[in-house]
Amino acid sequence: MAVVPAVFLRNPRYAILLVIAVLATVLVLSSTRSGVDDGGYLRQPLSSSTGSGKHSQAEWVKEAVREEEERYQMMLKDREAMVRRYGPTPDRVQAFPAGMLYTLWDFYLPAFQCPHRVERIGTMGDGGKWVCGFERVAKQSECTVYSFGINGESSFEAALMTRNPACQVWGYDFSVSAFGPEVDSVPSLQTRAHFFPYALGPRDAPSESPPMHTLKSLMHQNGHKWIDVLKIDIEGAEFGSLVRFIDDFTTTDPITGSNTTTLPVGQMQLEIHAREWSGYGDFEHYNAWWEKLERAGLRPFWTEANLVYINIFKSGVRPDLVEYSFLNIKGDHALVSDNYI
Incomplete structure (x- = not known):
């Protein structure tokens, strides 16, 4: 009972x-x-309905990206105010001022939320990267990864290929002769990994030593029109290389004179070296370069300080080495649309 x-x-x-x-x-x-789809990785947009009713599932990712862009534009106004406070113009702002309560990186917050799962792929410490929505890329029948800067460590590339057997990696680094052991010692991964001792740069100079190529030229050589994951860690050469990459995919309307950029990448994992000798170690030049990335549709969703070399040298080194991960909000691809899933 x-x-x-x-x-x-x-x-x-x-x-x-x-x-x-x-x-x-x-x-x-x-x-x-x-109300949750895609394994629970998607987050609900704040506004779940419009005047015509609720968003369909096919519009869910698109709406989340739209809302995040609204928030990001608000952050840009805050950046302008911060420049006025410490400048008042970009040429008067110091990148790493002594005795001040800010650094260069405080102006460039990863204020755009990826609408999918964000995870760190690859080894802990130097080598792993923060990635947006790879569970969606892993469902694709084709997957293209470009990796610039191998330096004997390929845990990131190996993990991507392991997660999606359709992924193929094109790796470039003139300072080494092959991928790291995480790829080079695994026969099942070797067949999908393609290594070249080339430098990525702002111009094509294949006869130089080392051979230099623009990203657009390398894509053309490989017969690629799209890159799902673009990793770049090239010790300061990222500035000129990305300027050329954006310019190569920018068109100008002959009537209005307006520019349109559509980059053929889904996301980018980038180590930035804002060192004085790079030409972008001061605030004015760095800010102009960063805004060019933003106009091209790249939105930072994660950042991670790389303090290894500061730990090595201990003092007299400014914190000018940082990892950023960007989502490309333009175009129609798996991270901003449900058309491919």
């Missing part, structure tokens, strides 16, 4: 309220779970 707690017998109204509360909780949890 079931035993009924005495508190329920003495307070039937309390028992009824308790049952109602439990049922309401179950209903709320059920409705929340039913």
Whole structure:
């Protein structure tokens, strides 16, 4: 015979309220779970409806990206205010001023949320990278990865190929002769890894030593029109290389004179070396370069300080080495649209 707690017998109204509360909780949890797709990795946009009714599932990612872009534009106004405070113009702002409560990186927050799972892929410490929505890329029948700067460590590239057997990696580094052992010692990965001792640069100079190529030229050589994951770690050469890359995919309207850029990449993992000798170690030049990336549709969704070389030299080194991950919000690809999933 079931035993009924005495508190329920003495307070039937309390028992009824308790049952109602439990049922309401179950209903709320059920409705929340039913609104999540893609393994629960997508987050709900803040505005779940428009004047014509709720967004369809096919519009969900697109709407999330739109809302994040609105927030990002608000952050840009905050950056302008910060420049006025410490400048008041970009040419007057110091990148790493002594005794001030800011550094260059405080102006460039990763304020754009990836609408999918963000995870660190590759080894812990130097070598791993933060990636947006690779569970979606892993579902694709084709997957193209470009990796510039191998330096004997390929845990990132190996993990991407392991996660998606369709992924192929094109690696470039003139300072080494092959991928790291994470790829080069695994026969099943070797067949999908293609290494070349080339330098990425702002111009094509194949006869120089080392041979230099622009990213557009390398894509043309490989017969590629799209890169799912672009990793660049080339010790300061990223500035000129990316300027040329953006210019190569920018068209100008002959009538209005307006420029349109559509980069053939889904996301980019970039180590930035804002060193004084690079030409972009001062705020004015760095800011102009960063804004060029933003106009091209690249939005930072993660950052991670690389403090290894500061730890080595201990003092007298400014913190000018940082990892950023960018999502390309332009175009129609798996990270900003459901058309490919």
